[in-house]
Amino acid sequence: MFTYYVRLAWLSFKKTPVLSSLIVGAIGIGIGACISILTVYTLMIQDPVPGSSDKIFTYKLDNQPELEEDRSGDSAYALVGYRDATNISKSNIPDAHSLHYQTEAVIFPMNEGPNQGQAPFKDELRLASSGFFKVHKTPFLYGSAWTENEEESSPFQTVLSKVLNEQLFGGVNSVGKSLKIGSNSYKIVGVIGEFNPIPRYFETDSDAFSVMAGAVIPFSLTEQLELRKKGGNSRCFEDPAEDTFQSFLETECNWIHHWVAIESESARRDFKDFLDNYALEQRRYGRFMGPFTHELHDVMSWLEDRKVVNQDYRLLLSIAFLFLIVCLLNCIGLMLAKFLGKSGEMSLRRAVGGSKKMIFRQHIVEIAFIGLLGGFVGLLVSLIGLFGIKSLYRNYEQLAHISWELTLLTLVLAVGATVLAGLLPAWRVCRLPVSQYLKSQ
């Protein structure tokens, strides 16, 4: 009977094409709006490192001088000062330490191959310790990162992002080649593969949803090259005592990201104790005098703490679902009109032996059919919506695409929501007074 009902659904659709299209359109628009917002929201709140998010940690220390009347907001502690980062990175409790910060530099393309004629350009530059690649599990397309020893002995090495490698070398294996970054020449030792955790949890102070680009050089070059953070957030509680870079490194300025990899729960507790003890020890030197409780965060609690998912998006998602409900309520009226227009036929079917259950099933199949069509229209509307989001917000380009799981969800949601809305019209048409409509047809 199912295929019979599907055929009847198609005939019914063709019989009232305008009314049927209105219902499909209403469902499609409601579903499309929902799925567009849900797509972006889902990617925003997803675990960026599934399987590892509870084994990667960062911390917050309160190094604001006590005498400061105006205590800074919480964001001041999201980053760490150079002195504290390098001190704490000496702890051997974590399996690896990742110290890094972003800046920018001028890249000088080699005048050969695809780079011929390419002018120098500014791009992202990250200074990162060798542990960065281990902690954040960056995959490598070619080569590998420098080791801890190499970071000290031969620091002028670089790892390119996939984007930069494609731009400079057409995506081929560039390991072994030289690249001038700023005033220095670096040996390319590796090219990172697809590495775009969404959100970019380890740099929540800048755009957490854009693609990671640029190059990475050893963190140990900070002092030698006198580089400091550019872009994102940093907070300094005092001016350097002297006008030197070394003096700057010793001020209470928070600008470095410090992440650690810790496998076991006991090691996590040990590291928290280490942080507390470090803070207590620094108090002897007149630092860490504030009341703030030092915190250790894994990836998901960090994203929550940093409010990476804007509250506005939650509100927008709620509005989108409300909009869908309004569309479905409209569909109830349209479906009632459509089904009651077939009162004569339904009465005839009842008269020749169709029970109320059979008539109800027939209409549920028709409603599901309409819902499925609405789902496909909804997918189209979603794609248009996401295209609009990409056009308006370039940084959301990574977020604005529909996976096959969301495609399936769209169709299931469309069918489910439409069937739910159609229960009343289907029930109503089953209860028509049969004899009345047979006589009057």
Add this chain to the structure above:
Amino acid sequence: MLSMKHISKVFQADLIETHALRDFNLEVKDGEFVAVTGPSGSGKTTFLNIAGLLDPFESGRYELDGVDVSHLNDDEASMLRNEKIGFIFQSFNLIPDLNLFDNVDVPLRYRGFKAAERKRRIEHALETVGLSGRMKHLPSQLSGGQQQRVAIARALAGEPKILLADEPTGNLDSLMARQVLELLESINEAGSTIIMVTHDVDLARRARRNVHVLDGSVDDFTVYDFEKESHGFPTEDERTTFA
């Protein structure tokens, strides 16, 4: 075949009660051809709807082919309707989007027959009414008489025990009406029980028994002795009226 005893039916509209049937009694035997006549509002159609299990009744007892219908739920009543009863309506009630084959197929789908069995029954039914060559036609492509014949085929396809016809020739001209009536007569001669509601007295005389309904009850009924019939319509000598 059909036994109604002391059936009453009341329609309630706001504060007004309408007694459509009062103490209605009727027995119809297997193979009978009964015409039900009466003025408008006498209860003929209400009787037919109750007979066809389309409307409930307030009191009384109704047995259809030995089954007491009083306590049937919707599924049971639908199944009984599908298996035992064939309907023929004044306005044909064909589904306009379906071709003749699919129209006749409707009751068979609800019976749960396999495709091959349905096909056999549909072809046989359409052949009986003389429309086997038009299976793929839509109802809009047929005349009124042909549409009524399709409706008869639909009613026959399930091989029902009883046919209920509500003014089957009401929308037809005299020629088509005669054709339809001759078809009904042949169906009756083949053994089917037919109850036909009609205003047309002449038409009613073609049935072996006429039941006259007045104010919701059976007023009188007339039996025609067809062995004495000469040219289709019985004469006064061939009628026996019972009050």
